[in-house]
Each structure stands twice: as structure tokens, then as C-alpha cells.
Amino acid sequence: MQNIVIESRQLNMPKLGLGTWPMVGDECTRAVVQALELGYRHIDTAAAYENEDAVGRALVESGLPRKEIYVTSKVWWDKLTPSDMRRSFDNTLQALQSEYVDLFLIHWPGKGWDLVRTIETLISIKEQGGARNIGVANFPLPLLREVVEVMGAPLAVIQVEYHVSLAQRALLQYAREHDMALTAYSPLMRNKAAEIPAIRRIAEKHGVLPTQIALKWLLEQPNVAAVPKASSRANQSSNLASFNVQLDDDDRAVIASLPKDQRVVSPEYAPQWDPPT
Template sequence: MKNVVINSRQLNMPKLGLGTWPMVGEDCTRAVLQALEVGYRHVDTAAAYKNEDAVGRALVESGVPREDIHVTSKVWWDKLAPTDMRQSFDNTLRALQSDYVDLFLIHWPAKDWDMARTIETLISLKEQGRARNIGVANFPLPLLRQVVEGMGAPLAAIQVEYHVTLGQRNLLQFARKHDMALTAYSPLMRSKAPQIPELVRIAEKHGVLPTQVALKWLLDQPNVAAIPRASSKTNQLSNLASFNVQLDDEDRALIASLPKDQRVVSPEYAPQWDPPV
């Protein structure tokens, strides 16, 4: 079970998932179907991706029992008022053709919102059993602490950008302290991983790919999952094969020497980020 994040909230999430942004329509359905065929059991989507229906078709057509697939989806930051969130969640389940979602996240914090009512609504979806687990994405540490410690929200996971050139040490320590998973999005730096000389050097040493080195560095970490986008069968299989890479202390030291402030996702509605560590 080393390839699954399991915690006290019964989160049973494969450490490697399929990121689906920005795939849509038939291309998305085809990619998810293919991923399920080669062994993926974790799919990440969101209302804002406009592809939940495409993911839903793949879930149904795959023939894989729904209970064997972990599905994460998210509500957008402009739908955080209680009524809007419930409607968005209902739309998500309808699109996914499922009675529940395994993990439901607030995609981004809003700048002007009633956070207490939003979190209360999120918790209610879990209490109803339609969201098996709940969490947040893109919350900086002070905000996450307010939700978890200040409000007592039973969050199972946080999803943030995390990779070899963006540190998240403080956030990860907090997640581990509270038995939460941390899911790394953009784990390959929007395809920049093969351009990093240090990753190339490590990859050549082990006869693997730089992308596999970047992924294995994340997958080796307790409580951490990663959701790289991969539409081709070749890339999907390559990412799965990352589990077979064996990094040594020299490799990890070289990765530790890389800059840790290279953020690739920071839209205008982003919160004030934590200092990189």
C-alpha cells in the first residue's frame, strides 16, 4: 500500500494521479479511459476545467468499478456562497455520473467571502456522504491554519503547486501534523522538468527520464501525491514507471540544492503566497 496515501479520515488516494487540465471533450475522455486501462486509479478534475462530463463518460465507459477509482473535483472561487456551492457540487456529481466524489476541494480562496459559511457548507457535503472527504487547494499556511485549527474543519487534503523548484516545507509539515495529504499539481513545472540540468544528470545516472526523477522525488515523500497531466499512453506509462526509480542521498542532495522559489502558477486572483522554503 506504499503507493497510496491513507490517513485517519479514510482517505484512500493513490499517490500518482492523472491531472486533466486543460483537456476537454473527447480528448479528455480518451485520455482518462487510456489512463484507467494502463492502471491509474486516481483522476483529478474541477468545475473550472469544463471537463467533468468528459471524465464522467470515461468513468462509466471504462468498466472499472467506481469504488476502485479515486476522483477529486473542485468548486471555483466565485461559487463559494452556500447556495452556489451546493449547486456547483450537484452539477459536479451530475457531470461525473456518480453519487459521490472521493475528495471535494475549494479550488481557490476568494478575496471577499464569508469563509465560515463556506467551510460550514463544505463540511455539510461530507456529513451527507456525497463528498467522502473534503479539502482545499491553493490556501497559504495562515489561511489553512485558520480553517483547520481555528474552525476545526476535518480536511483530508490540500492541493498546491509543488515540485523540485518550489518549496512547500512549512505547508507539508502542517499537513503531516494534521494527518492531511498534500497533492502536488504542476509537479513537472509545466513541462520544464527536462530542461533542468541537475534532473538530466540524475536521470542519465539511473537510465531514466528527468520527468521520472522529478515525480519520484515527490512520490517518495510521506503524505504527498502528484497529479501530472498526461494525454498520451507513452507519457502515462512513463509516469507510472516513476515508482521504479531509486533515488539515492546524492540525488536528493542535488535536488535540495535547486532554487525553491520557481512558481509557475500564480493567477491574478491568487492569495498572498507563503515565502518559499
């Protein structure tokens, strides 16, 4: 099955990727190989997931040319000095058994960090060819604006939690205005989206799964990608089949009416979040 891509001046990124957290080891390798066999071409990992080596094995075992697979990885928030970032990035490439990543993100804003030097290092990783594109994750809008407008960083992606119960309108509008994509992590609310009565009713109306409704709502939005974690063949296949679901205006109105302030990921090191809009 063909995976639709986000195409822009900077990007050619499949809209649906495979999230790999918290899979590790052989489980992760099997899941990634399986996803690639099914047609996924976007794999999302991170140093903090401790599974980049498992993803790397899957890339090799798949037999696919490296250029056909879009790989995203991330550097953790406590590794944002220039030397630590470069060491983390080198470890990422080694684990992935790859000469480059397609997208390299700062996973979370740092604490007491030198933002300018961090962003300079991120840009240099791109300029030196190690990352085809760069971006950030979990940055609130004021910080994202500073990085893009004040520092002039050529960011291609902002990755944040985004789903039917959490609004990200301000970030999404900003991303679109600046030729960026927004990648939604936890797009199924760690399976809680499937329990929402309104989502279940829409799914019953169309004869599909609630998860497919929640994913389709994201995937039909311009500049939005999603990286749901799925390990079983059934879940990977059903997520991929979300592209075939057809929502109507009534469905979208129902989803729009849901509370949009339900965040499922907010660790103690999280930044001050933007208010839902």
C-alpha cells in the first residue's frame, strides 16, 4: 500500500510512520521489518528509546535500499551541549548502521542550556550531511518562534503530541506558514482515543475501527504526519488502511466538538505548554 507523503521545499516525508517506543530488542526489530514489508516507509526512533540498534538491524534485514526509508531520530534533553550532541548523533548513526538520518530532532527543550550553541550544533549536523533535515519536538510556540525567526534555523518539522482530544492549532498554523510539517506523536492517545464514545459511533457508522477514525482525522490535515506505535501485523495494517477511511463534514464537526485539552504525555522535564487553542 502506498504511503502518502508530505512534500515541501524541504521535505518528502511519508505522512504515516511507525512509532517504536517502547519496543526494544528483537520485538522492535521484528515490528519494524514487518512494517516495512507492509508498506511503511517512515520509522520514528530516538536515542532515549534505547532501540536505535534494533531499528538499525531491521533496516538491514528488510533488504530495502536505505534511500527508500525515511528515518527520524532524536537527541535527549540532557545531551544538548555541542560535544554531547555530536557524540549522541554519532552513536545514533552507528546504531542505525546508516551514514545519515532523514530527520534529526531535539527531543525536548533543555534545562539551563545554551540555546544558541545547541541550535548552531543542530544546524551544523545538517550542513555536514549527517541529517537531511532537522527539527524539534515538544517546543512550545514562543521557543519555536525564537529558533526559527531569531536564529534562522531551517527547521523542517515540529513533533508534538496531537490527537482528537488535544488541540495544536497555533503550532500547526505556524508550521504551515514556515514550510514545516507537524508530526503527531501519541496520535491514538495511547489507545484511549478508541474508547471515546463519539469516535466509536463514527467508526460504527463507517464500519471501521475507532483507531482508524482518529488517525484519518490527523492524516487528512495538510502538513500533518502521525507516528503511532504498533507491533502486531493487524494493528500496523489497520493503521495503514486509515488512508482509505472517508470522513464527512458531520464527522469532523463531532470531532471538533470534543474537549481539546487532554494531554497524555507531560513528564516532569516538560516545558510550560502552550494553552490549547
